[in-house]
Amino acid sequence: MLLKGAALCMVLAAMLNASAHAGAALEERKLPMKFSWVGCEPNCHGWVSAVGIVTNDSPRDFDEFARGRQLGGATIVLDSSGGSVNDSIALGRRFRELGMLTTVGASVLTQRGERAKVSPEAYCESMCVFLLLSGKSRYVPEQAHVRVHQIWMGDRTDQPRAATYSADDLMIVERDIGRLAKYTFDMGGAGDLLSLSLNVPPWEDLHELSREELRLTNLVTADMIAQSGSPNAAVVELTPKPVQDRLVSSAVATETNPEPARSTKKVEVMGRTGGLRAAAAPPGEE
Template sequence: MRLATSSGFCGWALLCAAAFCFAMPGLAAAFDKPVLANVTAEARKQPMRFTWTACGSHCRGWISAVGIVTAETPKAFDDFTAGRDVTGVTVVLDSSGGSVNDAIALGRRWRELGLRTTVGTSAVVKTTNGDRAAVLPEAYCESMCVFMLLSGKARYVPDGAHVRVHQIWMGDRADDARAASYSADDLMIVERDIGRLAKYTFDMGGTGDLLHLALSIPPWESLHELSPAELHSTNLVTTDRVADVLPDSGTMDAPVASLVAKPVQDRFPASVANTAATGTVVSRPTKTAEAVPTGGVAAVAPPPHNQ
């Protein structure tokens, strides 16, 4: 996880029931090749979007959250859930992170609603019994996404998912952090947002290990991928049972889908926003640190300016 301009911080026995399945390698014979539903590398470049996946009478359904957290994301979630009772449902995350303060606000909202969290991509799989809604584990939760994962009342991470952390940084200087200049105000913003993040982490039940791991990885190094042991020591994972985040999904003796390989996730700064109407990528002004997962690769950086 790594700091960018101060408003943004950016096997698995997945079971499949009659209405829902998690993917697991090695059992390809059970299903035809799954077809990913509206989850592409392009979608992860855009501001976070929420979609509802219905899975029939035997499953309540879940929310897919794909993309980068921006200043508009908390309101977008409230608009999405208006008139719908989502108390206790599961959010399936596939995100590169984004705005620190907005991700914290969204995470607190999710905790108020008692939401569960996991990492994956929603898909439709073709089975011998027809199409099924499914969640595939080969997905990414990076930077501030990791702290949104932490907001879940119950939290499950499949073996095929990638959970990665690094420092937050000034977003407009994340490409060449060592060569950039920083003012006293810049340092104040970063320190302030680290404090906010620390309080949030402990409020959500995370441990100091999570902050230590994240804040130890500078922007010029590759993101640190949490091991299974680290997922537990940081309290990012509260359960090893998928049924605890999708309690209506069935039993372990249900058929399991084959895993569909996905390309490595593109990485973009959390301050990059994309207008839905034109598809044009634009830079958003920001006042807080962003978690921008570049993994040591230069990323598109917005010009510095205050809001």
């Protein structure tokens, strides 16, 4: 009985730790995107953790974070419910300029004496999916959730059907869809990604991409390769897959000019700053 009691206590402790980690991750995804360097010496190279919502400050915040660091070819681990369309485009172009690799995951700092790990149970939703696309090589773990839907006016995502829209609003929508389309093709993405995203209005559940759709949209271009003894295979090395039946534009290497959770029917309200924001599912309701 004592042995059974001890085993039960260990299971409960593990469940509480997992619950605490999940709760902390949800809270982080509600906040503006934060960038941090996560080291995992001696058996892996480390990575950049990017958690939270993309705001109009995110490109500048990343520039400040990158200053003085050698980030060329580094892996960026995404855990985000989306955010500003134009600022996500600008941020994604910065990632591509640095030749960064992208994946989806949650960085976990383990107990003292153990190194950091990446949990594949993470979410990349809305405009985060287009940040994922910016990676020179891209990997999505089996357990990760990649979800898409339409972009929408950021100040009218609470009740999009009840809101009113002007001709100027429609002009902004069409302009930003055009910017997003150009960005998608510049990054080597497929038109299928735009089609899947633009078919889901913000009052419906986000569409979770299947493994087949991840390949069809060209969001996954890399296999996971682990170095000896490393639990962080996704952030150690991303080996590009050969692209079949896809013509990737040469613009991905030369374009440098930036353009200015679980799904739920409720969307998060975000203020408009001269453009669109992709409606994001509230992480707290996942």
